[in-house]
Amino acid sequence: MKNILITAGVHGNEIGSVLIAREIRGWVESRGIENVEVIPEVNLEAVENRTRENPLDSKDLNRIFPGSEDGTCSARIAHRLFEKAKQFDVVIDLHTYGDNSRCIPYMLTDLNESYNRELCESIGLKTAVQTGGTGGQFFIETSKLKIPSMIIEAGGAEWFREELETVKENILDFLFERSHPSTEKEVQYYHHYERVRPKMKGYFEPKKEPGEEIEEDEVLGQIDGELVKADFPGLILGMKRESEYDPEEESIAAVAEIEV
Numbered sequence: 001m002k003n004i005l006i007t008a009g010v011h012g013n014e015i016g017s018v019l020i021a022r023e024i025r026g027w028v029e030s031r032g033i034e035n036v037e038v039i040p041e042v043n044l045e046a047v048e049n050r051t052r053e054n055p056l057d058s059k060d061l062n063r064i065f066p067g068s069e070d071g072t073c074s075a076r077i078a079h080r081l082f083e084k085a086k087q088f089d090v091v092i093d094l095h096t097y098g099d100n101s102r103c104i105p106y107m108l109t110d111l112n113e114s115y116n117r118e119l120c121e122s123i124g125l126k127t128a129v130q131t132g133g134t135g136g137q138f139f140i141e142t143s144k145l146k147i148p149s150m151i152i153e154a155g156g157a158e159w160f161r162e163e164l165e166t167v168k169e170n171i172l173d174f175l176f177e178r179s180h181p182s183t184e185k186e187v188q189y190y191h192h193y194e195r196v197r198p199k200m201k202g203y204f205e206p207k208k209e210p211g212e213e214i215e216e217d218e219v220l221g222q223i224d225g226e227l228v229k230a231d232f233p234g235l236i237l238g239m240k241r242e243s244e245y246d247p248e249e250e251s252i253a254a255v256a257e258i259e260v
């Protein structure tokens with residue numbers, strides 16, 4: 001039987017993933033399942049403060065794995081979690097988009113490794129996106145140890161129940177080896193994704209929704225009345241909602257290019 005580690009709350013503002021992780025832990029504990037461990041609040045101080053970074057050292061926990069035993073508070077959390085993860089056969093790290101944005105449920109992993117692709121098939125969400133990762137990300141560092149690993153993104157910091165419910169159901173089906181209706185659809189693989197980050201600052205109004213497919217040069221929305229277009233065709237994974245936009249802080253959309 002595979003030992004499965006499910007984590008959430010690496011980013012403390014992504015509260016929806018913390019809440020579904022708590023629900024998944026409830027299911028696992030009530031059935032006495034011993035091969036699954038769920039940690040809903042990895043970055044406890046950040047979760048309590050609803051901040052992306054740990055307020056004690058202002059570090060982004062998901063940039064500093066494998067961490068270190070004698071570093072800052074975040075480095076020590078990373079170290080402890082990384083050492084624990086080595087005892088598992090699967091790592092699933094739950095995230096959502098940040099403030100004022102939301103995304104469809106999707107699996108993000110290094111698809112060049114066949115064991116990560118197999119994990120995508122087992123989880124069975126519709127969308128899987130390739131990433132080589134940013135250095136120091138939990139799932140990338142565990143994947144390098146040949147442990148099948150992924151991030152699942154869904155919803156946003158303001159908590160979108162429908163997207164998160166889909167993720168929860170697919171994970172429960174995976175854990176309890178139930179067949180699930182959504183796996184009857186094939187996983188669609190995307191070989192690349194990019195953030196759309198126009199340079200001008202201003203008030204953003206979206207014209208599209210996450211989950212919509214777009215053509216090259218299609219209008220995604222406008223900033224202070226000026227049109228914002230996509231550079232390449234693809235699937236809108238996530239999008240900023242109507243609100244003030246600052247290119248220093250965020251992007252207006254994440255668009256994935258389909259694998260051919």
Ligand SMILES: [Zn+2]
Nearest residue numbers: 011014095096
């Ligand atoms: Zn996150």
